[in-house]
Amino acid sequence: MSPTDPIPVAIPVALGDAFAWYAPGPLRRGVLLCGTFGFEQGCAYRSWRELAATIAGAGCPTLRFDYPGQGDSRDPDGPEIPAALDAIRAGIAFLRERAGVEEVAVVGLRLGATLAALSQEDSAGAGIDRLVMLSPFVTGKAYRREMAMQSRLLDVMPDRTPMPQEPDALMVGSFVLGARTLADLAGLDLMAPARPPAPRILLLGPKVEALAGRYRALGSAVETGPFPDLTQLVSDPLFSRTPEQTFALVRDFAVDGATGERDGARDRSLEPCRLTDAAWSEEVSRFGPGLVGILCRPAGAWSGDTVLVVNSGRNPRAGHGRQTTRMARRLAAAGIASFRFDLRGIGDSPDRPDGSLPLYAADSVGEVTAAIDHLAGLGYTPSVILGNCSGAYQAFQALAQDARLRGALLVNLYCFDLKPGTDVETMVRDTFRHSQGYLARARQGRFWRRILSGEIGLSRIAAALLRDAAARLDRWSARMPWRTLQRASVAGRVARIRRRGARICMVYSADDLGIPTVQAHFGASDDRIGRRLGYPVTILPGTDHNLSRQADQDRVFALLERVVREARPAAEPAPARPSRSPGGLSLRLSRSG
CATH class of the missing domain: 3.40.50.1820 (Alpha/Beta hydrolase fold, catalytic domain)
Structure with a gap:
C-alpha cells in the first residue's frame, strides 16, 4: 500500500463478548492492539484509534477491541481477567482464521501488554510472532499499587477528600476493580512463564531491562527503548496527546518485513456486528x-x-x-x-x-x-x-x-x-x-507555599481572578x-x-x-x-x-x-x-x- 492510498475504513466485529474494530489490509501480517484498562484506556482511546489507522494504512490488517466489561463490549459471564485473556486469544484467532493472515503482531499498552504476554502462557498452536510491550506491568501487584495511587488523585469529592471506596474493591477514575479482579491481578507475573511470549519483542518504557533480560534468556530477540510521552497519553482524558514518535517506532516494528498478498474475499464475507x-x-x-x-x-x-x-x-x-x-x-x-x-x-x-x-x-x-x-x-x-x-x-x-x-x-x-x-x-x-476558586484556596497554607516555590505564577492567578470576576459579572447581569x-x-x-x-x-x-x-x-x-x-x-x-x-x-x-x-x-x-x-x-x- 502506498502512502497515497486511503486508510481502510474499520469494520465493527465481535470477538465473543468483546466489541472490536477491524481494518482490512492486503498484507499477510495482521496486527492486534490490546489497550490498557479503565480510566487509562479512556484517556488513550483516541490515540489508540490513530495508531490502528496508521498500521492499517501501512497495509497490515488491524484489529482493536474493548475488553469484556469495558467500552461497548458485553459484560463477561465470569471473572474479568480470564475474560480479557480469552478476548486476546480470540483476536489472534480472528486474524489467522477469519482474516487469513500468516503472521500476527500484537501491540499491548500497560496492563494490556502484560495480559498479551501472559495470553501465550498456556496457548497451543500458532500464537504471536512479534510483540510490542508499551510500559508493561511486570506484576499485577505493581498495577494494583499504581492504580491505588491514581485513585487518591482521581476519585475525590468536591472538597478534594478521597472518595469512599467499596469494601474489597478499588475505584480508579470511576472504573471499579472488584474483589475477584484484584485477586486475579495479584497472580500475574511476567517473570514466571518458562517460555517467551514471542520470538521478537519490542519493550518500551522505564525499568524494562530486567524483563528484557528474562526474555532474552528464554530465546527471544528483544529491543528496548524509552517511552517518554507515556504520561501525556494515559493521565488526562481531556487533553491527552498522541505520542507520535513512540507510535512511529511501534508501527515500524509491527509492519517491518510484512509481505505477501492476502485473500481479501474473506473481508467481504464478514457480517455486520x-x-x-x-x-x-x-x-x-x-x-x-x-x-x-x-x-x-x-x-x-x-x-x-x-x-x-x-x-x-x-x-x-x-x-x-x-x-x-x-x-x-x-x-x-x-x-x-x-x-x-x-x-x-x-x-x-x-x-x-x-x-x-x-x-x-x-x-x-x-x-x-x-x-x-x-x-x-x-x-x-x-x-x-x-x-x-x-x-x-x-x-x-x-x-x-x-x-x-x-x-x-x-x-x-x-x-x-x-x-x-x-x-x-x-x-x-x-x-x-x-x-475551589483561587480566593477559596488563598485561605490554605499549601496554596501560598506553591506560590512561593514558583509552582503557581502570579500572572496565572491574576488572569484566573479576572476571568472569575468577569463570570460573576456576567451572571449578575x-x-x-x-x-x-x-x-x-x-x-x-x-x-x-x-x-x-x-x-x-x-x-x-x-x-x-x-x-x-x-x-x-x-x-x-x-x-x-x-x-x-x-x-x-x-x-x-x-x-x-x-x-x-x-x-x-x-x-x-x-x-x-x-x-x-x-x-x-x-x-x-x-x-x-x-x-x-x-x-x-x-x-x-x-x-x-
Whole structure:
C-alpha cells in the first residue's frame, strides 16, 4: 500500500463478548492492539484509534477491541481477567482464521501488554510472532499499587477528600476493580512463564531491562527503548496527546518485513456486528460527516421512546467509567431505546476540520442534529436528550433549536452559552481541574507555599481572578431586563422551549461550579426555577462531578425515566407547579444544609 492510498475504513466485529474494530489490509501480517484498562484506556482511546489507522494504512490488517466489561463490549459471564485473556486469544484467532493472515503482531499498552504476554502462557498452536510491550506491568501487584495511587488523585469529592471506596474493591477514575479482579491481578507475573511470549519483542518504557533480560534468556530477540510521552497519553482524558514518535517506532516494528498478498474475499464475507443480550440489542451506525454511534434497542417490546446521549468532555461514547453503556442497556431493559455517539474529535468519529477540541464547540450542535435526523430515518426519533457537563451544554443548544426534542436531562451544566473567542482549553484547565476558586484556596497554607516555590505564577492567578470576576459579572447581569427580554437570551430560549411543551430537568452534584449559573438566570427560588424549566433543580449531596458512585447513577436514572415518561406526546401538559424531583435535594435545601 502506498502512502497515497486511503486508510481502510474499520469494520465493527465481535470477538465473543468483546466489541472490536477491524481494518482490512492486503498484507499477510495482521496486527492486534490490546489497550490498557479503565480510566487509562479512556484517556488513550483516541490515540489508540490513530495508531490502528496508521498500521492499517501501512497495509497490515488491524484489529482493536474493548475488553469484556469495558467500552461497548458485553459484560463477561465470569471473572474479568480470564475474560480479557480469552478476548486476546480470540483476536489472534480472528486474524489467522477469519482474516487469513500468516503472521500476527500484537501491540499491548500497560496492563494490556502484560495480559498479551501472559495470553501465550498456556496457548497451543500458532500464537504471536512479534510483540510490542508499551510500559508493561511486570506484576499485577505493581498495577494494583499504581492504580491505588491514581485513585487518591482521581476519585475525590468536591472538597478534594478521597472518595469512599467499596469494601474489597478499588475505584480508579470511576472504573471499579472488584474483589475477584484484584485477586486475579495479584497472580500475574511476567517473570514466571518458562517460555517467551514471542520470538521478537519490542519493550518500551522505564525499568524494562530486567524483563528484557528474562526474555532474552528464554530465546527471544528483544529491543528496548524509552517511552517518554507515556504520561501525556494515559493521565488526562481531556487533553491527552498522541505520542507520535513512540507510535512511529511501534508501527515500524509491527509492519517491518510484512509481505505477501492476502485473500481479501474473506473481508467481504464478514457480517455486520450485532451484540445482543437478554434485554438489549446493539449495532453501529455511521452517519452525517463520518460520525459513529451505537443504537441500543430493547430485546422485548419497545415503548416508542428514544434517548439521545451526547459525549461528556472527550470521553468516548461509552461514557466516563462506562456509565453511558451501562445506562443504555438498563434503558433497554425498561423498554426504552437509546443512541450514544461520538462528536467529531472524540472516540471513533473523525477529527474536527480545524483540529480543535470539541469541548463547547458552537458548531457541534449540527452534529447533534445529524444524529436526530439519522434516528428519525430509522424510525427512532428521540424525545429526550441527555448530557453531562460539556455534553449538557450541547444538549441545551440542541433542545433550543430542534422541536423534535421534548425533554432534556442536563447534568452538571456549567454554562448555557459561551462567548465567542473564549479560550476553551484555558477555561477548562482553570475551572474544572479545581473545585475551589483561587480566593477559596488563598485561605490554605499549601496554596501560598506553591506560590512561593514558583509552582503557581502570579500572572496565572491574576488572569484566573479576572476571568472569575468577569463570570460573576456576567451572571449578575443575566437577569437584567435588557438581557432577559432578548430573544437570544437564556430566559427567552427557555420560555420558547416551554411554550412548545418541552421541559428541562437539571441535576447537579453538591457544590458544582455550574449551580450559580442557574441561579443567575432563574433566581434562587425552587418554585420559580421549577415553573420556568418544568422541573426543580435536583442536587445530589455527597457526590462528585462525575457521579462515580452507583447510588448516584441510580438516582439520575430514576430522573431520566421520569423525563422520558413525561415527554411522551400523550402525556399531560407540565403542571404550573411541578412536583419535587425524586432522588435528590432541591436547590434551596442543598444550599442551606
